Amino acid sequence: xxxxxxxxxxxxxxxxxxxxxxxxxxxxxxxxxxxxxxxxxxxxxxxxxxxxxxxxxxxxxxxxxxxxxxxxxxxxxxxxxxxxxxxxxxxxxxxxxxxxxxxxxxxxxxxxxxxxxxxxxxxxxxxxxxxxxxxxxxxxxxxxxxxxxxxxxxxxxxxxxxxxxxxxxxxxxxxxxxxxxxxxxxxxxxxxxxxxxxxxxxxxxxxxxxxxxxxxxxxxxxxxxxxxxxxxxxxxxxxxxxxxxxxxxxxxxxxxxxxxxxxxxxxxxxxxxxxxxxxxxxxxxxxxxxxxxxxxxxxxxxxxxxxxxxxxxxxxxxxxxxxxxxxxxxxxxxxxxxxxxxxxxxxxx
Amino acid sequence: xxxxxxxxxxxxxxxxxxxxxxxxxxxxxxxxxxxxxxxxxxxxxxxxxxxxxxxxxxxxxxxxxxxxxxxxxxxxxxxxxxxxxxxxxxxxxxxxxxxxxxxxxxxxxxxxxxxxxxxxxxxxxxxxxxxxxxxxxxxxxxxxxxxxxxxxxxxxxxxxxxxxxxxxxxxxxxxxxxxxxxxxxxxxxxxxxxxxxxxxxxxxxxxxxxxxxxxxxxxxxxxxxxxxxxxxxxxxxxxxxxxxxxxxxxxxxxxxxxxxxxxxxxxxxxxxxxxxxxxxxxxxxxxxxxxxxxxxxxxxxxxxxxxxxxxxxx
Numbered sequence: 001x002x003x004x005x006x007x008x009x010x011x012x013x014x015x016x017x018x019x020x021x022x023x024x025x026x027x028x029x030x031x032x033x034x035x036x037x038x039x040x041x042x043x044x045x046x047x048x049x050x051x052x053x054x055x056x057x058x059x060x061x062x063x064x065x066x067x068x069x070x071x072x073x074x075x076x077x078x079x080x081x082x083x084x085x086x087x088x089x090x091x092x093x094x095x096x097x098x099x100x101x102x103x104x105x106x107x108x109x110x111x112x113x114x115x116x117x118x119x120x121x122x123x124x125x126x127x128x129x130x131x132x133x134x135x136x137x138x139x140x141x142x143x144x145x146x147x148x149x150x151x152x153x154x155x156x157x158x159x160x161x162x163x164x165x166x167x168x169x170x171x172x173x174x175x176x177x178x179x180x181x182x183x184x185x186x187x188x189x190x191x192x193x194x195x196x197x198x199x200x201x202x203x204x205x206x207x208x209x210x211x212x213x214x215x216x217x218x219x220x221x222x223x224x225x226x227x228x229x230x231x232x233x234x235x236x237x238x239x240x241x242x243x244x245x246x247x248x249x250x251x252x253x254x255x256x257x258x259x260x261x262x263x264x265x266x267x268x269x270x271x272x273x274x275x276x277x278x279x280x281x282x283x284x285x286x287x288x289x290x291x292x293x294x295x296x297x298x299x300x301x302x303x304x305x306x307x308x309x310x311x312x313x314x315x316x317x318x319x320x321x322x323x324x325x326x327x328x329x330x331x332x333x334x335x336x337x338x339x340x341x342x343x344x345x346x347x348x349x
Numbered sequence: 350x351x352x353x354x355x356x357x358x359x360x361x362x363x364x365x366x367x368x369x370x371x372x373x374x375x376x377x378x379x380x381x382x383x384x385x386x387x388x389x390x391x392x393x394x395x396x397x398x399x400x401x402x403x404x405x406x407x408x409x410x411x412x413x414x415x416x417x418x419x420x421x422x423x424x425x426x427x428x429x430x431x432x433x434x435x436x437x438x439x440x441x442x443x444x445x446x447x448x449x450x451x452x453x454x455x456x457x458x459x460x461x462x463x464x465x466x467x468x469x470x471x472x473x474x475x476x477x478x479x480x481x482x483x484x485x486x487x488x489x490x491x492x493x494x495x496x497x498x499x500x501x502x503x504x505x506x507x508x509x510x511x512x513x514x515x516x517x518x519x520x521x522x523x524x525x526x527x528x529x530x531x532x533x534x535x536x537x538x539x540x541x542x543x544x545x546x547x548x549x550x551x552x553x554x555x556x557x558x559x560x561x562x563x564x565x566x567x568x569x570x571x572x573x574x575x576x577x578x579x580x581x582x583x584x585x586x587x588x589x590x591x592x593x594x595x596x597x598x599x600x601x602x603x604x605x606x607x608x609x610x611x612x613x614x615x616x617x618x619x620x621x622x623x624x625x626x627x628x629x630x631x632x633x634x635x636x637x638x639x640x641x642x643x644x645x646x647x648x649x650x651x652x653x654x655x656x657x658x659x660x661x662x663x
Binding site: 136140151 | 638
């Protein structure tokens with residue numbers, strides 16, 4: 001067999017494969033839930049109810065989507081340039097670290113200036129963490145997939161060291177946990193009394209900014225050119241290595257905002273379980289969004305909905321929560337296949 | 350001084366060889382995939398799946414070697430999934446690989462929870478026991494280190510030689526290497542690039558799974574979450590460090606494992622008590638990155654690595 005590009009894909013061609021991918025994911029998840037002893041026809045309903053079925057559920061999903069929008073954007077920006085940043089997890093923790101370093105009241109700054117300062121510092125920290133793999137790639141040709149992956153492990157151990165050492169909260173009853181941030185460093189809630197903080201607003205704002213950068217700026221054009229064909233981009237006079245480093249700084253900064261918003265908006269302190277893999281899930285979000293910054297918002301809601309819904313479904317139907325991860329992995333693999341089939345036809349020789 | 354003393358104990362080298370064994374299996378597996386032109390980032394998840402599948406088989410009553418076969422089979426199934434998506438369909442090897450890792454890991458954890466819902470502590474199996482090779486194991490220092498290991502470790506070393514011979518001395522090996530260097534030439538010979546690459550990924554994934562199974566069936570005796578803990582990613586670094594050659598990859602794995610065994614022992618000395626333990630745990634990852642930097646300039650990357658081949662396309 002071989003693949004043949006389709007010149008003018010019909011509407012059905014564009015819609016049917018992704019729809020089949022989505023339905024297959026649901027069927028596979030239902031089947032696996034049945035293996036676990038649950039009613040296969042109730043699973044998807046329970047997930048939907050748990051993620052979008054009530055005001056509480058919706059707010060929970062929006063809260064869960066917030067860090068995913070940031071890490072999804074981070075991955076989308078980097079993958080556009082074919083810079084494979086698998087290290088959003090480390091950059092997320094860098095942002096969270098900055099937030100507790102500056103947010104626990106060590107700075108005699110006026111209260112209105114504290115949040116902007118922390119945001120700036122968090123972005124900087126994440127950018128610096130990704131700068132190392134970017135420079136290793138451009139200077140030495142070291143593959144960034146492996147370095148960013150390994151940095152996740154190194155950075156998490158570094159955080160663990162700090163939390164058991166200098167950053168350890170003396171009031172933390174022995175838990176490896178940082179001190180809480182001061183109220184001035186906290187992200188306020190969007191509506192009083194509702195559990196949704198301005199981190200969500202910042203995430204939407206970031207997505208729009210990145211969309212503008214990608215579609216309306218020279219940098220966005222250069223990033224796309226480098227991603228499509230490095231050699232052609234270099235031939236056209238684009239400084240490929242500079243663009244890669246810029247992309248990395250942008251991507252690292254975005255991922256760091258996820259850590260910032262989790263600490264400043266929700267948790268209030270830094271622990272080792274701050275992120276249940278938001279950095280890795282960002283890859284799924286970005287791919288489901290076809291690397292489109294506005295699509296990242298939608299994909300984050302979808303992914304967050306599966307996580308939140310699967311949590312409540314798992315309690316109600318006694319199915320292990322790992323079903324959510326299986327669903328996401330299946331959706332990811334089937335969706336990349338489906339997207340390809342919207343543009344290519346499989347021809348038998 | 351204590352460090353020098355450690356280097357001259359047989360138990361240190363025995364530990365190094367033991368730590369190296371799963372890495373050797375998985376590195377060989379990744380090497381075969383990459384030599385055929387496919388980067389397999391499913392390695393981390395496939396090792397998790399292999400660790401569980403082999404252990405579970407033995408736990409439910411099969412023999413140890415049957416467990417190894419089950420692990421290998423499960424690995425090959427994930428290899429089939431990976432290669433179907435990346436070879437004939439030519440999808441991004443990065444995305445598919447990470448997807449396979451997530452799928453293999455989460456379905457393993459799901460299966461573990463379903464199979465053993467009530468357990469609090471992980472149940473144990475009777476793992477592979479060390480086998481003293483007659484005469485050779487009596488050599489001072491070298492004997493206990495090299496020739497008093499479990500059968501799976503011997504298998505790992507033998508496999509390095511077998512893979513080396515197949516890759517460099519047989520038509521099959523030539524076809525695999527050519528698929529990773531110049532697939533168009535392979536197709537011009539009338540061979541199927543798709544079949545060669547898919548076969549290589551499946552065999553390679555099977556080896557990765559056996560590497561995982563070593564953890565539950567030889568190094569330890571039970572399965573627990575997070576047990577692979579980035580070993581797969583380290584193996585990808587080891588393939589680069591070994592410049593895509595089995596012998597050099599073996600050397601890299603042993604060196605790496607020796608360093609790992611050393612840091613465990615240094616932690617227990619007077620020096621180690623003054624340094625946070627996290628620093629020691631970071632060392633393997635930092636070392637991998639340094640190895641990559643050292644070798645990156647010299648590495649002979651397969652020319653068609655990560656380049657999908659679509660027949661009839663020029």
